[in-house]
């Protein structure tokens with residue numbers, strides 16, 4: 001799980017150098033980056049090939065186009081972006097890293113302030129960039145809701161809260177279908193929040209694969225309503241390689257995750 005790839009350090013931000021080193025590590029060590037379709041098919045068949053990884057990004061930041069897209073292109077890899085569909089803008093594609101006139105990238109904090117100010121275009125993707133990445137085969141795109149709202153914090157009454165979430169999901173799904181020509185069954189929860197009502201509303205809206213921020217490795221028997229992810233930190237290839245080495249081996253990773261969750265409890 002990534003959010004930003006940017007030279008401006010900040011929360012949930014990986015530097016372009018470290019992101020490139022991590023993707024290069026995957027390429028050199030024989031790991032295959034899956035499309036969501038490939039991921040879905042592997043899980044449905046019950047045969048998840050060794051050294052398979054689904055690289056995900058949340059929110060849909062401009063820096064994903066400027067800094068992550070060229071790296072994925074370089075190594076022939078692919079990833080997934082969960083878009084806040086109401087925050088994606090119009091206009092021509094902006095230059096990406098390696099091209100003249102690369103746009104200035106805001107920090108995570110500045111991106112949040114820009115969103116609150118309605119200045120989304122300075123920090124988030126445009127549909128033209130989404131289309132270009134789709135055409136290049138570097139990214140596929142799915143839902144991170146339309147508004148990124150935390151309805152559980154805004155509405156107390158359960159029926160009203162469910163209705164607000166249902167509307168948010170329906171608009172997001174329709175927007176993606178209208179823009180990309182196909183409805184997606186993949187949904188990632190804003191800030192990782194979900195409960196059993198959220199899961200039910202999502203299922204009713206047509207989402208079968210629900211991605212969380214819960215820490216864990218996906219196995220063939222994963223609960224599709226509760227797909228865990230691992231945080232990719234802003235660290236060099238040596239760190240990344242060690243983690244992939246551990247998580248790529250079922251017994252070791254079970255031990256390691258057990259150890260980590262044990263630690264968290266104290």
Ligand SMILES: [Zn+2]
Nearest residue numbers: 058059190191
């Ligand atoms: Zn988010």
